[in-house]
Every structure is written in C-alpha cells, then in structure tokens.
Amino acid sequence: MRLRYTKGIHFECQRCAECCGDTHERKRNILMLKKEVGRISEVTKLKPEEFSIPSGTEPYRYVMRKREGKCIFLKGVDCQIYPQRPLLCRFYPFWLEEPSAESYVFRVSGDCPGVGIGKVFKKDDFGKMLKEAIDAYKLGPTLSKWGKKWSQRLSG
Numbered sequence: 001m002r003l004r005y006t007k008g009i010h011f012e013c014q015r016c017a018e019c020c021g022d023t024h025e026r027k028r029n030i031l032m033l034k035k036e037v038g039r040i041s042e043v044t045k046l047k048p049e050e051f052s053i054p055s056g057t058e059p060y061r062y063v064m065r066k067r068e069g070k071c072i073f074l075k076g077v078d079c080q081i082y083p084q085r086p087l088l089c090r091f092y093p094f095w096l097e098e099p100s101a102e103s104y105v106f107r108v109s110g111d112c113p114g115v116g117i118g119k120v121f122k123k124d125d126f127g128k129m130l131k132e133a134i135d136a137y138k139l140g141p142t143l144s145k146w147g148k149k150w151s152q153r154l155s156g
C-alpha cells in the first residue's frame, strides 16, 4: 500500500474561513461522523440536533448546520470548536481520495487561497494525516465498499 500526494505543494492557512461554508461557486457540506458529533456535543453542551442534521448516509451520518451559508460554529473568521473540529475541516484543503488496493491518495483543493503559499507539505505531513484518518475512520478493507462516495464525502 503506497501513500501518494502531489509533490511540492505549499500551504499556509490564510484564515479566510472560505472553507467554513458556502461560496458563490460552491455549496459545502460539512460532514461528520457520529463520534465527532458526540464529541462536539459533549464539549459544547449542545444537543446534536442543535448543530447537526442526520445525513442518512454512511459513514458520515451528520451534516453541520449552517447559518446564512456558514457553519454555525464560525464566529467572524474563528472556529469556536477548533480543537474538536471534524477531520474534514482539519484536513482541508487536502482530502483523501477513494483508497484503492494499491494506494492512499491525497488531493488538494484549488479553491483554497492558502495553497501555493508557505511551507511545502512533505511525505511526513501526509503520513501524519493518513495516520489520523486511519485512527478516525478505521480505514481498512471495509473501506472499499464505500467506493467513490468516500472520496466525494471526504472532499466535502
């Protein structure tokens, strides 16, 4: 199993919060696992229904509620649940493409203004993200059944 990524990608977050909701070009669904909703609920003391909506799909059973097109936890350009934000948010502008038998592939969004600026993301950086994904999503043979939906959902 190989880890693949675009070499020489620079990224530094510009704190523009463009990724925290809809843009003129794109509607963004902020998808969450059940355990992420549970963790956010515990920390914020909000009921899951106050900040999320069931999606009816697996593995992301919930979608973050938005207010005026922006995540309800966004205040100005700050995430109010930053340490507990979902993995999709933590990975952005990167996402893990549908795993195949041979490789895990990280893609990068061209919508993020932080791409092309700052430090180069190297193998170690992607390796750490992959480990996080493996821990969070229990990547393994069962993943293959999610097929293309997996990559679409990870890309939000």
Ligand code: SF4
Binding pocket: 012, 013, 014, 015, 016, 017, 018, 019, 020, 092, 093, 111, 112, 113, 114, 115
């Ligand atoms: S990840 Fe990209 S889109 Fe999101 S706040 Fe940072 S620079 Fe903006």
Ligand code: SF4
Binding pocket: 019, 020, 021, 030, 071, 072, 073, 074, 075, 078, 079, 080, 081, 082, 085, 086, 089
């Ligand atoms: S949880 Fe935080 S980082 Fe994720 S979309 Fe909401 S405000 Fe942005």
